[in-house]
Amino acid sequence: MSTSEILHSPITELSRKLRKKECTSVELTTAFLNHTKKSNPSLQSFLTIAEESALEQAKKADELLEKNATTHDLCGIPIAIKDIICTKGIKTTAASRILENFVPPFDATVVSHLKQVGSVILGKTNCDEFAMGSSNENSAFANCTNPWNTEYVPGGSSGGSACAVSSRQTPGSLGTDTGGSIRQPASLCGIVGIKPTYGRVSRFGSMAFASSLDQIGPFANTVLDAALILDVISQSCTKDSTYAQKPFIFDQQQICTSIKGKKIGVPWKFVETYANQEVLKNFKDQIDFFTKQGATIETIELPHQHFASACYYIIAPAEASSNLARYDGIRYTLQEGRTESLDQMYVQSRSLGFGEEVKRRILLGTFVLSAGYYDAYYNKAVHIRELIRKDYQDALKKVDAIATPTTPTPAFKLGAKTKNPLEMYHADVFTVGVPLAGNPGLNIPTGFSQNNLPFGLQLVGRPFEEDVLFQLGYAHELEHKWYEKVPTV
Incomplete structure (x- = not known):
């Protein structure tokens, strides 16, 4: 395979070529590493490129493949990891100064699963600090850019992971999603994200x-x-009490089944309130496509969805203020100069180590959890969350999936919203309700704006029915093949 063929082939094709001995994992890994090193100065999608360990893993994968061992389709395939997910022996910073030199002594479960099937870990991708942001402009080290136009944001918080896949620095990557941090950057970069x-x-x-x-x-x-x-990373884990022990099983035949007869719900009132005209027109075109494919479109209501952003920006900061209390300047973290007391050391370490957005959310979370405001804010948000969950539950009793735009606008310019946090938070208006309800959400690319910036469609399904979302997404992809259009970087 030529370098161009390697960079522009999907994982399914690369896996087939590996098994037919038409290429090796070392060749794949070298091609992606070289492309990453060449393009990263302008994109800043990677914070750490793990070249040495990646090539070692690729050699081991080739040994497995050479023996014609029974291997997963991801064996020998390079994958990039968001820099908030621990990787043994590879620096993991959460894009924060407070963890600038932290090297984990263990792998996250998802990384262990990838290594077990023979995947190659290319490196760590840029993100908003501690996954707090919608534009990847909150990274302590560099602003990641959009591969379709480097003057624009890639989305966040998993902007580096989305940019790396879109720009063909890697054929796949992992991100995290709290309020939209996979789906929103996937939309803005024109790729698939779930x-x-x-x-x-x-x-x-x-x-x-x-x-x-x-x-x-x-x-x-x-x-x-x-x-x-998803088939690999969702496998069993005994170390996370919230893991449901329900791994996703990849079934290509089921995913490729016709969508005729599927019911798709559209909350038209909600969509028309928040989507700009360009996004709305593109969205209507996608709904027309599904109709032509034999799906039934039904108007639904999500009556409490307009409270989702306010609800999210109370609950998420409240949990963050607790989770980030562990970063105190003693364990793995930043210390600068001598201090007169323990309290002073905590204040100095956290003031210097955390960025403005992280500090803003810690302060907000601490405020809503304080004795005088707990009932007025946090308890009320928890109640609203249950109403939002019920809205999705009720709607999905009538339909197989819910469709909305993924974002209210295409990508915006770097710096356009950094001085207005509320406007930045609005970028997640279509995505924040889904994690509050706990449902799965898939973004698929749906074309380009007049400025050649990607659009995305969000499909939301019932809990543990990701296969239905993949089925709908595949039907769309089969017709449009947006993955064949590649940014020039």
Whole structure:
């Protein structure tokens, strides 16, 4: 295979070539590493490129493949990991100064699963600090850019993982999604990304932002590739009490089945309120496509969805203020100069180590959990969350999936919203309700704006029915093949 063929082939094709001995894992890994090193200065999608260990893993994968051993389709396939997921022996910073030099002594469960099937860990991708952000501009080390136009954001918080896949630096990657951090950057970068059902994938080894919302999921250029990665990372774990012990089983025949007769619900009132005109037109075109494929479109209501952003930005910061209390300047973290007391050391370490957005959310979370405001804010948000969950539950009794745009606008320019946090939070208006309910959500690419920036469609399903979302996504992909259009970087 030529370098160009390697970079532009989906995982399913690369896996087939490996088994036919038309290429080796070392050749694949070398091609992706070289492309990454060449393009990363302009994209800043990787914070750490693990070249030496990646090539060692590739050699081991080739040995397995040479023996014609029974291997998973991801054996020998390079995968990049968001820098908030622990990787043994590879620096894991959460894009924060407070963990600038932290090297974990263990692998996250998802990384262990990938290594067990012979995948190659290429390196660690850029993200918003501790996964807090919607544009990847909150990284302490570099602003990741959008591969379709480097003056624009890639989305966040998993912007580096999305950018790396879109720009063909890697055929697949892992991100985390708390309020939209997989689906939103997948949309803005024009690729496939799925937030699995809460509990589908082990969170052990992923640095916690909001423990009741966080979920690890894959990015890929095709639906089948994303499903293959989910098949591996969702396997058994005994170290995470929230893991549901329900691994996703990859079934290509089921995914490729006709969608005729499927029912798709559209909350038109909600969509038309928040989507701009360009996004709305594109969304209507996708709904027309599903109708032509034999799916039934039904208007649904999500009556409490307009409270989702406010609810999310109370619950998530509250959980973050607790989770981030462990970063105190003593364990693995930042210390600068001498201090007069323990309290002063805590204050100095956290003030210097955390960025502005992280500090903003810690303060907000501490405030809503304080004695005088707990009932007025946190308890009320928990109640609203249950209403949102019920909205999705009721709607999905009538339909197989819910469709909305993934984002209200295409990607915006770097710096356009950094001075207005509320406007930045609005970028997640279509995605935040899904993790509050615990449902799975899939983004698929649906074309480009007048400025050549990607659009995305979000499909939301019943808990543990990711296969239905992949089925709908595959039907769309089979017709449109947006993965064949590649950014020039």
